[in-house]
Amino acid sequence: MAENKEKLLEVKNLKKYFKVSRTDVLKAVDDVSFDIYKGETFGLVGESGCGKSTTGRTIIRLYEPTSGKVIFGGQEIGGKLSGKSKKDLTKKMQMIFQDPYASLNPRMMVKDIISEGLNIHHIESSNKSRLERVYELLETVGLNKEHANRYPHEFSGGQRQRIGIARALAVNPEFIIADEPISALDVSIQAQVVNLLQELQETKGLTYLFIAHDLSMVKHISDRVGVMYLGNMAELAPSEELYDHPLHPYTQALLSAIPVADPEVERTRERIILQGDVPSPINPPSGCRFRTRCPFAMDICAKVRPNWHEVENGHWVACHLHDEGQSSAKAE
Numbered sequence: 001m002a003e004n005k006e007k008l009l010e011v012k013n014l015k016k017y018f019k020v021s022r023t024d025v026l027k028a029v030d031d032v033s034f035d036i037y038k039g040e041t042f043g044l045v046g047e048s049g050c051g052k053s054t055t056g057r058t059i060i061r062l063y064e065p066t067s068g069k070v071i072f073g074g075q076e077i078g079g080k081l082s083g084k085s086k087k088d089l090t091k092k093m094q095m096i097f098q099d100p101y102a103s104l105n106p107r108m109m110v111k112d113i114i115s116e117g118l119n120i121h122h123i124e125s126s127n128k129s130r131l132e133r134v135y136e137l138l139e140t141v142g143l144n145k146e147h148a149n150r151y152p153h154e155f156s157g158g159q160r161q162r163i164g165i166a167r168a169l170a171v172n173p174e175f176i177i178a179d180e181p182i183s184a185l186d187v188s189i190q191a192q193v194v195n196l197l198q199e200l201q202e203t204k205g206l207t208y209l210f211i212a213h214d215l216s217m218v219k220h221i222s223d224r225v226g227v228m229y230l231g232n233m234a235e236l237a238p239s240e241e242l243y244d245h246p247l248h249p250y251t252q253a254l255l256s257a258i259p260v261a262d263p264e265v266e267r268t269r270e271r272i273i274l275q276g277d278v279p280s281p282i283n284p285p286s287g288c289r290f291r292t293r294c295p296f297a298m299d300i301c302a303k304v305r306p307n308w309h310e311v312e313n314g315h316w317v318a319c320h321l322h323d324e325g326q327s328s329a330k331a332e
Contacts, residue, residue, distance in 0.1 A: 005037040008175060008207050009059070014068035016051075016058045024282050028054040030231035031068075033308065036175075041201065041208040043222030043239070045215055045254070047278060051231040052211045053098070056177045059209070060093050061086075072175070091121050094168035098180040100160035104152040110163055111148035114138070117171040137166040141196060158189035165196065169204070177209045182217065190214075194221055215258050219243050224314070227251045230289040231281055233308060237315040247317045249294050250274075288320065296321055 016029040029051045036042045044052045070077045097103035114134045124130040135145040141162040182190040226236040235248040246252045253272040274293045291301035306318045
């Protein structure tokens with residue numbers, strides 16, 4: 001992403017810890033930093049449990065961060081914000097949830113689900129104009145106004161996710177966090193939802209944080225991609241650059257698992273099989289958190305946490321294999 005692009009969101013040293021017992025703390029997100037520019041789609045990928053969904057929920061303040069800063073449109077989102085300021089920010093930031101079945105209130109009609117944000121932010125003055133807005137949103141996401149008087153259980157998973165998208169769009173946000181919005185859907189429906197999100201981005205000038213574990217889909221939709229492992233950022237680069245020239249061994253292993261459509265290539269290509277299980281975020285390894293599964297682990301990997309640094313223009317990595325000239329590494 002070019003330097004002259006305007007930053008919409010800045011995440012600086014974000015941490016989110018959960019106390020799971022009197023003595024144990026789960027470090028779900030541990031010192032994560034990245035920026036998102038206006039109009040782009042930033043993909044965030046990693047294995048289940050790496051902290052990517054927690055990162056999204058902490059950015060939008062569904063979780064209160066343990067430490068670190070989230071700056072949106074030049075304004076820090078923090079506990080010091082007044083009620084009105086927080087309300088204004090939540091209007092600009094919306095979320096599409098992973099589970100289209102659990103994210104919609106089964107006791108509410110679709111028209112009430114979508115218009116809830118309109119009521120909270122006093123966007124439409126009358127019931128009639130509010131209902132017209134609901135009809136307009138339903139048509140925008142590929143449904144029709146007859147669906148407004150139905151309940152969520154009357155829809156398929158793909159239709160429910162479209163309702164969730166309509167709800168997010170209701171307050172005219174600038175930024176949407178899409179938390180694995182297609183992982184619970186049939187494969188035949190996933191492309192439709194992704195195409196809808198891209199169309200909405202073009203017509204409404206939206207900015208996305210697209211969280212997913214489907215690497216091929218992330219490549220398709222994202223301008224830049226960040227890779228997370230056990231609460232840390234491992235690598236970040238423009239989409240094509242990351243997929244063509246991955247630097248971190250973890251990124252290389254993830255990309256090697258993507259199926260190839262050509263049977264001949266698929267049979268002969270080399271896959272990187274990671275040994276062992278993901279360590280517990282309650283007691284993560286010292287130094288580099290990936291070292292216990294890394295085929296290139298060195299002595300320094302156990303002692304020193306690798307720097308998060310820019311190797312090439314826009315290509316960031318945290319790995320001692322690419323840490324030449326970095327003298328500010330800190331021993332844990």
